[in-house]
Amino acid sequence: MKITPQISEAELEVMKIIWKHPNINTNEVIEKVTKTSKWSPKTIQTMLLRLIKKGALNHYKEGRVFVYTPNVDKSDYLEIESRSFLERFYNGTLNSMVLNFLEKDRMSEDEINELYQILEKRMNRKKE
Secondary structure (H helix, E strand, C coil), X not given: XXXXXCCCHHHHHHHHHHHHCCCEEXXXXXXXXXXXXXXXXXXXXXXXXXXXXXXXXXXEEECCEEEEEECCCHHHHHHHHHHHHHHHHHCCCHHHHHHHHHHCCCXXXXXXXXXXXXXXXXXXXXXX
């Protein structure tokens, strides 16, 4: 089993940019991250180095800049984090989380309809 590195909330913002734009250079990462945050270029470079040390990113030099590629698949990371969240807050059960959101009116009618359609599709698939 491949080990997924621990990524902080701040580092996750950088990873989101790199997942969206694989093979992106340092200047492009800084440009995109500073559009949504007030972090300095030095801070962003520090996060890039930390992500490399953790094994979340690969990098290579192209001309005068470094280019970054994700070493962690986004869907694998989301699955592990989702399971961890469910374990910590809902004893690992998805239905407890959904019921909590429904009882607290945290889901819109569109979201409820979408969930209903997904469940209906799954049920029909299991009957086949």
